[in-house]
Amino acid sequence: MDEISLDPDQLLKIGSKGYEADDEAGGRENRDIADWQLRLEKLCHSVKEEARLNSLGRTFAYGLLTRAIRQRFALGALWRQKPELLETKLAPPIIVVGQMRSGTTRIHRLIAADPAHSATRFCDSWHPVPEKPDLRPIRGGLKLFLARKLDPWLDTLHPFGAARADEELGWLATTFDHCTYEAQWQIPSFVKFSETRDATPVYREFARILATDAANHRNAHLPRVMKVPQFGEDLTEMLTQFPDARIVVSRRAPEEVTRSAASLVANQMTIQSDEVDLTAIELEWGRKAALRQERTETALATFKGPVAEVDFVRLGDDWETEIATLYGALDLDFGTAALEAMRSEQKINARALHEKHGAHLDEFSKVAAR
Secondary structure: OOOOOOOHHHHHHHHOOOOOHHHHHOOOOHHHHHHHHHHHHHHHHHHHHHOOEOHHHHHHHHHHHHHHHHHHHHHHHHHHHOHHHHHOOOOOOEEEEOOOOOOHHHHHHHHHHOOOOEEOEHHHHHOOOOOOOOOHHHHHHHHHHHHHHHOOOHHHHOOOOOOOEOOOHHHHHHOOOOHHHHOOOOOHHHHHHHHOOOOHHHHHHHHHHHHHHHHHHOOOOOOEEEEOOHHHHOHHHHHHHOOOOEEEEEEOOHHHHHHHHHHHHHHHHHHHEOOOOHHHHHHHHHHHHHHHHHHHHHHHHHOOOOEEEEEHHHHHHOHHHHHHHHHHHOOOOOOHHHHHHHHHHHHHHHOOOHHHHHHHHHHHHHHHHO
8 A cells, every 4th residue: 555644634634625724613602623633643643653553554544543533524514504503402412421331322321212311323423524315324233344344343342223322422532632542552652641731632532522422413401321431530520511310320340341341442443453462552551541530539529410230240149130220329210111212222232242252352462472
């Protein structure tokens, strides 16, 4: 393949092709624009100098970064044309907070199955610009088909579906928050830069995208159930945007979380780099887990709204009782419709492959040893 440029100016030129320069400013403050441009610059530098990507990894990086830029301009153009989208009144959301591999996906999808709530589809997370006709489920399905061909372990790490409720990871990727990228590339300087930087601009953009999505699907009156592990690290900034939220905190033994998270990260990194150290991954994600835990507890210490805690083991042993307890803590109605919808979701979850991912870390260790 020809050498792929990861220069920020070149990527910006390619990603914004077809849009006007003023489109980036649509609906955004100057300080948010400056923050995003600085994030792009820092991320590109880290990828070029530290990530040690192979040819496939560089191709992925080019695709992910230009996609984020293109969506950035497309959203801005939309908000210039329809500024009323940003005035959408939202019901108080339900935010699921917890470490990677602590059961947050299961909790998220069970609560999202309740017809009294709304959730973000996988295809809308990664394609946030509304379409008519809406072909995003088809494009999301194609994306997953190709991803599964490339990575046979994909669904053992996280059960996907193009139109299923999923985390808002794609929205954070569009803002150049670090969470999407640190899980697949070795970019320590960008991670450090991001962890020490105020994430408020990221969540102002997140709130704009959420308002747009809710207006498009006409479900703004329903509480949105949202989940990304990064929320724990940025919970203070998240709650600044959504002060009336209800919080669900997932708890799992730290050593189990770190090992399981390392298996996910190792899977992603070894596809895109030929120089990956499993020991370094485990150390880094142990540090990351501790940081997220610390920041979550700091935010919760001053939060006055409803909080429910879910234990990973109890959820596995008797999910109905654990969810009923959760609903009581959040003052939600755990009625027949909710229970039946969750039972249907649980049947889908029971057939998922993701429970097998624990063995993959051992397999990775054997491969690395060779």
